Amino acid sequence: MTLRPVPIDGFSTPTSRTQAETEAVLLEHIPTPDPSTGEPTPKAALDKKLHMQFLVRNLVQGFPTRYTSQDASQPWLMFWTVQAFSVLQVGLDPGNKQRIIDKIMTWQHPDGGFGGGPGQAAHLLPTYASVCSLAIVGRPGPGGGWDQIDREKMYRFFMSLKQKDGSFLVAHHSEVDVRGIYCLLIVATLLDLLTPELLEGTASFIASCQTYEGGFSSASHPSYSLSGSLLESPRPPLGEAHGGYTFCALASWVLLQPYLASSSRKPEEATASIDVKNLLRWLVHMQGVEIELGGFKGRTNKLVDGCYSWWCGGAFALLEALGVGGIQNADSDEVPIDSGTGEGVWDDVDDGLYNRNALQEYILYAGQHPAGGLRDKPPKNADAYHTLYCLSGLSSAQHHVFPSKLRRSQLEAAWEASESLEEDLKKRSFTEFLSWTEEEGGSHIVGGNENRLNATHPLTNMTITHTEGLMTHFYKQTIPAKPIKAKPASTS
Amino acid sequence: MATISFDDEELFSERPDWADVVPLEQYENISPLAPIFYTEEYKDATNYFRAIAKSGEKSRRVLELTESVIRQNPAHYSAWQYRYETLLALLTASSPSGVISPSDPLLVAEIELMDILAVRFLKTYQVWHHRRLLVALTRKPQRELQFITRSLDADVKNYHTWSYRQWLLAYFGGSVDSTGDEDVSEDLWEGELDFVDTMLAQDVRNNSAWHHRFFVVWGCGVREGERDRERVFKRELTFVKQNISLAPSNPSAWNYLRGILKHTSTPFASVLPFVRPYAVVPSSSESAQRDIVDLENPPPGEGAELPCAEALEFLADAYEIQGGADGVKSAVEIWTSLANKYDPIRKKYWEHRIRDAHQALKKANA
Incomplete structure (x- = not known):
């Protein structure tokens, strides 16, 4: 492995100086071969026990005073914690689950949605974190949380945030941004709240947030004609392409596909499109080079950070839903192509479009804090947020979860029709959402099987089991058991 | 108070x-x-x-x-x-x-x-x-611009600060139709290009500033004084080329170059005379040629570490667009060198590009 520094071209600037400092720190974490055995030292081991202790400490003893800055994000602290347990393959006992459900239900706002804590205003982000936490620890029936979610009021809350350009405020009197839209679409899909009225115009808003670089920004600014109708242009993105917003925008785009394909779509929405090729290019360029241990950065010319393992690394799985990457998208009559590399045969098409091994190494070597929990980069402290997104990113780099055509047709066949006016939209959303399947034998686990994590659903970042549990409840569907072996279906 | x-x-x-x-x-x-x-x-x-x-x-x-x-x-x-x-x-x-x-x-x-x-x-x-x-x-809004400039001193890449500035310009400096408000005027935009120049002079790798430049020049419609789009395009092309020559391995500048070419539907091939010297290991005869000043195509600076991966990628894209068996062959050669030598972390991606180009060629010939 050549560890060439990122070129400075003899032209030093503040950006190249912080970059060089980071490279120097990361260099200390790159394993070196043991002189006697030749094995890389230290070993690429995920210290699951230590991270468990970190999570248990937060859950049972609580969070130190510096977490006061996240007092309005209490549902997030809970989601990051309980989902990190799930990724680590740890279940909670019924007593603690009940205490968590009881806490979450104090965040539900009397007028719908969830707030960041008791007595706080409803907000789209804590609404996602609350509902997803309930998917993990909750259950149907009295006291179980699921049936205590006020879906009608939640829908009205969502509609009260909708703007003329198809976007949504994150809360009343608050900003518009694509994080909120992602959170809304996930919750609305999980809880069976999708309607054309809710979704109209949102796809073109998302598309307008794509920047010339290929990634997505936080929001865009609308222009209106004198009569008040929305103009096609200018609709400039506010802020540069960014990993977190890109994940949220891309996931939203995927979540909107069932609507765009349904009979409910408005004719003028047929033209909404994003530049997938440019998006892929931007995403792959967010991966740092060897000297950065293959971690991801969130913006061009910024530093690598463990949380982008999920926001950027996790976005590649979403691209498969748009026909990019993955063996299921490869042409079935493909013949071996000689690239001139000497290997000639493309037997590893399903390996993904970024360097999955390098990303795993970044998390294992630089992302783990020696005292437990995971982090942005050394020498930073671990925190609840980075612990989950490093673990989810690691999981996503280990496994191949893809939209299975076979699974979708099984779900379609098992679909029990309802009386709903929006039957087509409902069925499409449900079957596409639950078609995501882990490829059997498709895992690549750096450091060996002891490092194995649970796979997560690329759209929700929950396990597929938790996602299915909540969704089948709210759509009143029973789904067929998974086939023993889920091999990606070929295009034929 | x-x-x-x-x-x-x-x-x-x-x-x-x-x-x-x-x-x-x-x-x-x-x-x-x-x-x-x-x-x-x-x-x-x-x-x-x-x-x-x-x-x-x-x-x-x-x-x-x-x-x-x-x-x-x-x-x-x-x-x-x-x-x-x-x-x-x-x-x-x-x-x-x-x-x-x-x-x-x-x-x-x-x-x-x-x-x-x-x-x-x-x-x-x-x-x-x-x-x-x-x-x-x-x-x-006017006093806000000064406030933002000051607060960027504390954090030059702060996402909120930059997007606030862009919101401010879009909200108050709307060029689509005038709201008739006396505080709202074109001169809100007057100093914006100078402001970006200053930010990029401080750090040519500040991607937030490059994005702001795109927002100001291309993203918000056409304002007074910028109506001659051909002149604007030439100005921007010269600007980005000069900045690439200062520090070639700067993805922000290359992304801007790609961005303006795409935005104006200008073929990548039109800038190949500029790009080529950045994609090769310079020989001594070429460094002698540096004495010839070509303002249209500034050469890589003295300290440039060549070849620059961004330039190789650009060349390959231009060849792929050019198309045909020859174009694809040239592009594949470059992608192969990126995969194996100049940018191996993205090997899977370069292989994907090779595969894609071959398939497109196959389809075109079918």
Whole structure:
């Protein structure tokens, strides 16, 4: 492995100086071969026990005073914690689950949605974190949380945030941004709240947030004609392409596909499109080079950070839903192509479009804090947020979860029709959402099987089991058991 | 004035002027998992905030209370939201016509307070959004530009600061139709290009500044003085080429170059004479040629580490677009060199590009 520094071209600037400092720190974490055995030292081991202790400490003893800055994000602290347990393959006992459900239900706002804590205003982000936490620890029936979610009021809350350009405020009197839209679409899909009225115009808003670089920004600014109708242009993105917003925008785009394909779509929405090729290019360029241990950065010319393992690394799985990457998208009559590399045969098409091994190494070597929990980069402290997104990113780099055509047709066949006016939209959303399947034998686990994590659903970042549990409840569907072996279906 | 220090301030529970309010505990009948260890001051202020939000009181003392909560936790969006609603109620009440006056002392004081808080809590969404709400009331965007320039000194790549600047320009400098407002005018944009130049001169790798440049020149419609688009394009092309020559391995500058070519539907092939010298290892005869000054195509600087991966990628894209068996062959050669030598971390991607190009060729020939 050549560890060439990122070129400075003899032209030093503040950006190249912080970059060089980071490279120097990361260099200390790159394993070196043991002189006697030749094995890389230290070993690429995920210290699951230590991270468990970190999570248990937060859950049972609580969070130190510096977490006061996240007092309005209490549902997030809970989601990051309980989902990190799930990724680590740890279940909670019924007593603690009940205490968590009881806490979450104090965040539900009397007028719908969830707030960041008791007595706080409803907000789209804590609404996602609350509902997803309930998917993990909750259950149907009295006291179980699921049936205590006020879906009608939640829908009205969502509609009260909708703007003329198809976007949504994150809360009343608050900003518009694509994080909120992602959170809304996930919750609305999980809880069976999708309607054309809710979704109209949102796809073109998302598309307008794509920047010339290929990634997505936080929001865009609308222009209106004198009569008040929305103009096609200018609709400039506010802020540069960014990993977190890109994940949220891309996931939203995927979540909107069932609507765009349904009979409910408005004719003028047929033209909404994003530049997938440019998006892929931007995403792959967010991966740092060897000297950065293959971690991801969130913006061009910024530093690598463990949380982008999920926001950027996790976005590649979403691209498969748009026909990019993955063996299921490869042409079935493909013949071996000689690239001139000497290997000639493309037997590893399903390996993904970024360097999955390098990303795993970044998390294992630089992302783990020696005292437990995971982090942005050394020498930073671990925190609840980075612990989950490093673990989810690691999981996503280990496994191949893809939209299975076979699974979708099984779900379609098992679909029990309802009386709903929006039957087509409902069925499409449900079957596409639950078609995501882990490829059997498709895992690549750096450091060996002891490092194995649970796979997560690329759209929700929950396990597929938790996602299915909540969704089948709210759509009143029973789904067929998974086939023993889920091999990606070929295009034929 | 609401700007007071809370360090040696009494708790709200000890203050006679708050004696009429019954504080509201956060978790009343449950002992929650995952608690946060709050300070006494924070618990006190938020207990009173919950009580006030529940009662719906919107008085002057609410400004003091919400300021206390915000100073201790600037991400407390409910405190911001309630503060804004309170301000609106007070401003409307203080105006005989019911129309909020942009020069109302309460509003002016609020902006001044925000000048302090924004710099202190640069990384929270709420300080910036509250500012947007206030400026939409005062309609005085000009002073904001200076404020932003100052606050970028503290953090030159702050996402919120940059997107606030862009919102401000788009909101008040709309070129589509004039709102007829006297504060809103084209000259809000006047210094914007100079401002970007200054930022990029400080750090040519500042991607936020490059994005801002794209926003200003291409993203917001066409303004007065910029109507000759061919001239604008040439100016931008020269600008980005010169900056690439300073520091070739700068993805921000290459992305800008790609961005403007695409935006104007200009073929990549048109800039190949500029790009080629960046994609090769210079020979001694070529360095001698540097004496010939070609303003259209500035050569790589003395310290350039060549070949530059961004230039190789650009060349390959241009060859792929050119198409045909020859074009694909040239592109594949470059992608192969990127995969194996110059950018091996992205090997899978370069292989994907090779595969894609071959398939496209196969389809075209079928």
